[in-house]
Amino acid sequence: MLVELSIKHFAIIDQLTVPFQKGLTVITGETGAGKSIIIDAIGLLLGGRGSADYVRYGEQRAEIEGLFHVEEGNRALEKAKDLGIDVSDQMFILRRDITTQGKSICRINGKMVTIAILREIGQTLVDIHGQHEHQSLMQPEHHMHLLDEYAGVLLKRTRLEYQELYKKALQLQQQVVRFSTNEQEMAQKVDLYQFQLNEIEQAQLEPLEDERLLEERHKLQHSEKLFSLLQDSYQSLFGENRGLDFLANATAHLEEAATIDKELSALHENVSNSFYLLEEAAFTLRNQMELIEFDPARLEVVESRLHELTQLKRKYGSTVEEMMEYAARIEEELDSLVHKDDRLSELIADLEAAWKDLYVEAQTLTKLRKEAAHKLKKAIHSQLRSLYMEKTEFDVSIQPRVGTKDSPIIDGQAVAFNEGGMDEIEFYLSTNPGEPLKPLAKVASGGEISRIMLAIKSIFSHQEGITSVIFDEVDTGVSGRVAQAIAEKIHRISEDSQVLCITHLPQVAAMADTHLYISKHEEDQRVRTSVNALTKGEKVNEIARMISGVEVTDLTKQHANELLQLAETLKV
Template sequence: MLAELSIKNFAIIESMTISFEKGLTVLTGETGAGKSIIIDAIHLLAGGRGSSEFVRYGESKAELEGLFLLENDQHACLEKCEEFGIEASDGMVVLRRDISSNGKSICRINGKLVTIAILREVGRMLIDIHGQHDNQELMNEEHHQPLLDQFGSAKIVPAHEAYSELYKKYSALKKKIRQLSDNEQEIAHRLDLIQFQLNEIEEAGLQPDEDIKLQEERKEISNFEKVFEALQNAYNALNGEQRGLDWTGLAMSSLEDVSTINDSLKNMSESMSNSFYILEDLSFQLRSQLDELEYDPERLNFIESRLNEISHLKRKYGSSVDEILAYSAKIEEEIETLTNRDSHVHKMRTELASLFMDMKVEAENLTAVRKQAAKKLSADIHRELKELYMDKSSFDVVFTRKPGGKEDPEVDGESVKFTADGADYIEFYISTNPGEPLKPLSKTASGGELSRIMLAMKSIFSRHQGVTSIIFDEVDTGVSGRVAQSIAEKIYRVSIGSQVLCITHLPQVAAMADTHLFISKETKKGRTKTSVKPLTDEEKIREIGRMIAGVEVTNVTKEHAKELLLLASSSKK
């Protein structure tokens, strides 16, 4: 849940800190008091698009900060934080965003600087903001398939992954065939280029790790005098009269004479013998190395020339000899493919046909799983709509295939377009009046009906999203009477066991609140300032009375407000 929100120099808000609780929190107040500004602040905190217009006039920057508490240590947000290297301990996530007067943003999650994209990735797992504009999203049929997939994710996701894996292979192979089949002139140019490159690499006669070996040899030759002197001094220190081996041999003989007296002397004698033979072997190696050393300036010149040649090839074909050789093998294979492209294309078309049949099976399975989810979704929405006094409405999820073009495969005699999401074109249909046929949602519902349909869907989808906080921004627009009461009960039901923040102008919704925050504004010293205040029980009665009557709150209005609160309390139970 969103536990605390801090806002500074944001729009008409100078400085404000709000603490939130679980359950349903409503925000009310006069139009223009700043209710939506608070929601805008939360939206920006979750990665929404910001601009310099949000910075309070005369200030250098706006500061937004929110503390979120996660009760579930398996929350998807924690996994996302771990993915981006953000520490999230004790079930706490702090989002912070500073917006400067030039429009630039600085974003942080738990103190770590992040991009707006990362803030948005994490934010969308914590907050789900739904406003009047979201009805437009509901009206857009392009969003219907993702909504259905989200609803039935338990079965749809595995089916989608199985299909997606084949689709990627199918698309890659199809692209390869197209490249081999189209534009012979481009293929000829490509063939000339890579043939030239292959010849250049082959003429160089490169050997694996040749550059590394040559650099080591160059280092040895360049340090010839230093190496020779060191080996000569080491050898002379060991060999000859009164040198290292002589004295070590003397010590070995001396200890051998007393080695039988006790175990300690025996161990020392053996260690000394081992040391002597090791040094003797080392002196032979030093002598051998000295005999093999030979300074060859011509070899050094050859190495420099060869390394220059390899460096020239590296600039064109790879950062090492091994990479150059790998590139050579790759283009050699490509040359063979392009030279014999007709036979390759034929072989790939056969493979593509086989791959398509497998993909088609997985696509049909994905459709079948989606239809099962659609059936359950329709039943759930019918139940929700009935509770919102739209019991005469009919809702259905309509499946059609995406029409394809000339290059797309045929299914049952029709060209079908397969995409990364399958071959389904999904659209929500509804009929709000008995006897009327089902029509696309985008062409049927009125404003008030859309609010109820949206709330019905949100009631269902909120159980599948796992977000920490759900925010409703005036979603009750266009409704009144018993429908308003049903919407109030529906919003409250969504808030059970979670957190819902709701801006509302309906007294029925305000009466259902667990926490009631009143937003007001005043002018001091020529500047407008917004403030927020939690209402007491008596203040709730007066505010709900104002929402019922308008400007003047009478005793009758207060009694009506009390009755509404009692009704709400009874409804909650």
């Protein structure tokens, strides 16, 4: 849900912070007070088209910031994770600054992002619906997702199984295409791989060989210095009047001292042990000196081998292990190319089998969707009847996608698969008896579209996973019993998603859990906008104003009270 919205230097708004609550929040006020400007600000925060015209006159930039909280499992969290955005506390802070040069700076949880990413995340958080702005429900490409979500767990599990098969089929298809390239290209690959494999095999590589040779070269290059250092160390320890000689003398003295003072026995033992350790070290030094070779010929061999390995590394890998792995890969590839025809026949057979398995799974998807579409049709008709649109017909068109010459042929027909199956799904409507069903986006207008969208959103608000739904004057063109039905429907949607609603209908305002009043006033010869949450008494006056339009009378206040009492009854 949208927890708080902060707006600064945006249009006629100087500075404004609005906290929001769960349930249905109604926003009312005089025309021009800034109600729709707040919705425009939210739209920009969600990645809408920006303009320097939005910056308040005399300021350098407009700043919009919104705090959102989402429940565990919300798809916005998955998207954020994919984009590397930290949302460990399930909170999103979206921010957008627009400069007077028209440039936008976008951030999510402090991380700078592109407008496209802001839009991608924003569309999972809020759905804005105005009389002429239909968003997701009016987009045919979104209808399959809605129907699948409505269908439930069985279809979702079937779709996941289908997608695994689809991925496998695509991989096989790519392999078939690769093996079906022209003969000249294949022959060139065979020659290249054969040359590379021979070159690597002739080098007779050994694991970690380069590291061992580098170490050996280092020793050979510094053999004289190494011998000199070891010799000096040995001579410092072994010989007359050398280290061990003095240590032996100290040991003998301490041994005699320990006969006088037994507390020196431990010290004598330590010095004695040190003598034997150093004596053993001296013998090791002597052995190491005997092993050192002054061998320029061996150094030349090592240098030559390292040079050979360096040349190979430029072609086949940065280490000996990588080169050996590369050789194993091209050996396998070479075998496949040499036996191309056999391998291609196997791949084609595997691909044909994969397409058939995919077709069976796609048919299951289609069957489940048709069952779900039948139930959805009944549910939508029930919603439309409650909005006094008994004559309106709703249907879900499920048609096979049109295949092309490149599509797989199954049972003599070209089948066009994609990640969702082989179906084209679109919602259709007919608002008048005798009129044919037409795509949802092309049928409704005016007051009709408000009711149609509310009917559909009543079904899909939970399935869409949207945390907040905004209705911007969707009640235009309706009144009477239809207005009351719309009010009840909007409140029903708010039980599954937070709803913000700009309205001119007193019936809708009466159903509000929170009622915000927007007003504007002049200060220092500039217009300023303010937002206030109305108390119960203030609600009565505002709804009375909405009823009368001009003058608030005792009768309109009485009517407003009746609407509020009716609303409380309907909420139970």
